[in-house]
Amino acid sequence: MLRPLNVADYRELARRRLPRGVFEYVDRGTEDEVGLRALRTALDAVRFAPRVLRDVSALDLSTEVFGRRQPLPVIAAPTAMAGLLWHDGEVQLARAARDAGIPFCISTQSTTSIEDIAAGAPGAELWFQLYVWQNRTLTGELLARVRAAGASTLVLTVDTPASPKKEWNVRNGFGVPIAPSLRGGIDVALHPRWLLRVLLRRALASGLPTYAHYPEAFKTRITRAAAAPDLRLAANVTWDELRALRRQWPGRLVLKGILRADDAQQALDCGADGIVVSSHGGRNLDGAPAPIDVLPAIADRVGTKITVLADSGVRRGSDIAKYLARGARAVMLGRALLYGTAVAGTAGASDVLAILRDELERTLAFVGQPCAAALSAADLGDPPGVSSSRGG
Numbered sequence: 001m002l003r004p005l006n007v008a009d010y011r012e013l014a015r016r017r018l019p020r021g022v023f024e025y026v027d028r029g030t031e032d033e034v035g036l037r038a039l040r041t042a043l044d045a046v047r048f049a050p051r052v053l054r055d056v057s058a059l060d061l062s063t064e065v066f067g068r069r070q071p072l073p074v075i076a077a078p079t080a081m082a083g084l085l086w087h088d089g090e091v092q093l094a095r096a097a098r099d100a101g102i103p104f105c106i107s108t109q110s111t112t113s114i115e116d117i118a119a120g121a122p123g124a125e126l127w128f129q130l131y132v133w134q135n136r137t138l139t140g141e142l143l144a145r146v147r148a149a150g151a152s153t154l155v156l157t158v159d160t161p162a163s164p165k166k167e168w169n170v171r172n173g174f175g176v177p178i179a180p181s182l183r184g185g186i187d188v189a190l191h192p193r194w195l196l197r198v199l200l201r202r203a204l205a206s207g208l209p210t211y212a213h214y215p216e217a218f219k220t221r222i223t224r225a226a227a228a229p230d231l232r233l234a235a236n237v238t239w240d241e242l243r244a245l246r247r248q249w250p251g252r253l254v255l256k257g258i259l260r261a262d263d264a265q266q267a268l269d270c271g272a273d274g275i276v277v278s279s280h281g282g283r284n285l286d287g288a289p290a291p292i293d294v295l296p297a298i299a300d301r302v303g304t305k306i307t308v309l310a311d312s313g314v315r316r317g318s319d320i321a322k323y324l325a326r327g328a329r330a331v332m333l334g335r336a337l338l339y340g341t342a343v344a345g346t347a348g349a350s351d352v353l354a355i356l357r358d359e360l361e362r363t364l365a366f367v368g369q370p371c372a373a374a375l376s377a378a379d380l381g382d383p384p385g386v387s388s389s390r391g392g
């Protein structure tokens with residue numbers, strides 16, 4: 001392949017470069033991957049209702065998220081362990097986001113700490129994604145650290161009360177945390193460039209990759225079998241705890257993983273500033289609905305009162321347009337940016353953003369809607385009854 005022309009090309013290059021276990025960790029879904037396939041089917045089923053003879057010579061792709069205008073309606077989604085894709089992967093990704101003027105959401109499970117990402121990508125707009133640990137004291141300490149590091153927005157992920165069943169992870173010998181296995185060892189040995197440039201480089205600089213936000217006393221290498229019970233993800237987080245978190249966290253609070261209008265309403269009632277309509281990229285509940293399908297009902301219910309974001313399955317600029325038209329204010333990008341990072345660090349992630357920007361521009365022109373933020377149900381060929389309203 002001479003030059004990657006789209007996200008699928010980046011995915012293929014990433015597949016060749018990464019050990020199979022790492023690539024599958026990024027790329028795949030859970031159980032039978034029904035939810036993962038449903039994302040594509042649902043996005044492909046959305047059709048535009050193009051208008052002709054409109055002046056589309058000046059396109060506006062900008063949007064406002066929490067009072068801040070950004071040139072592209074996208075946000076870098078929180079993704080665990082991007083540091084396994086490229087040396088300093090999270091910093092590389094944060095720089096690409098900064099250069100594009102979009103927020104970068106750091107994962108609780110990143111291999112680089114929020115402090116190091118802030119230092120490595122000065123000027124980046126940093127959000128932080130929180131997984132609540134079983135030990136709430138330690139979770140509180142993490143929050144204080146996140147606040148001190150200057151994160152503007154806290155994204156509480158609410159769709160992971162259990163560990164997803166990823167059978168391929170077991171088979172390819174690359175479970176997370178990584179358990180040493182013969183198969184995994186052979187896989188890594190077959191990818192010497194990754195071994196040298198990513199794993200060994202990191203190991204020499206700062207030791208083997210770890211979950212960087214885990215407290216020192218508990219920090220286990222990713223190569224250890226399991227996280228300490230204190231740091232397992234809590235299965236008993238409820239709306240009451242959300243209300244307490246709302247009192248504790250002074251910044252913006254976003255709930256990620258909402259798929260029902262009544263839950264969106266509860267989020268609003270509990271004082272959340274925003275939600276992400278998301279199926280976690282088809283990585284958690286295999287029977288989850290496609291966010292694009294449930295988004296209109298959710299946006300209709302709360303879209304004028306809180307900020308509605310969405311993600312899962314975006315591989316083309318037209319997918320971004322579809323999410324916006326169905327009621328999202330901006331869209332989070334997970335794998336698309338990770339493929340780019342795996343191929344060329346910041347340059348790869350930046351190129352993926354440039355490709356998506358170009359595709360979004362073309363889509364707007366074809367649809368006859370010069371302004372991305374103005375996309376609405378009227379730009380889609382949806383049957384009556386599927387609508388959306390944006391606001392907040």
Ligand SMILES: Cc1cc2nc3c(=O)[nH]c(=O)nc-3n(C[C@H](O)[C@H](O)[C@H](O)COP(=O)(O)O)c2cc1C
Pocket residue numbers: 025026027077078079080081107108109129157256278279280281282283311312313314332333334335336338
């Ligand atoms: C490798 C990988 C790791 C992820 N880690 C997290 C995480 O730590 N926290 C979280 O809330 N979501 C996580 N996600 C989900 C993303 O934030 C996002 O919801 C999803 O990737 C969107 O789908 P897409 O990859 O099709 O764009 C992860 C996704 C991937 C691909």
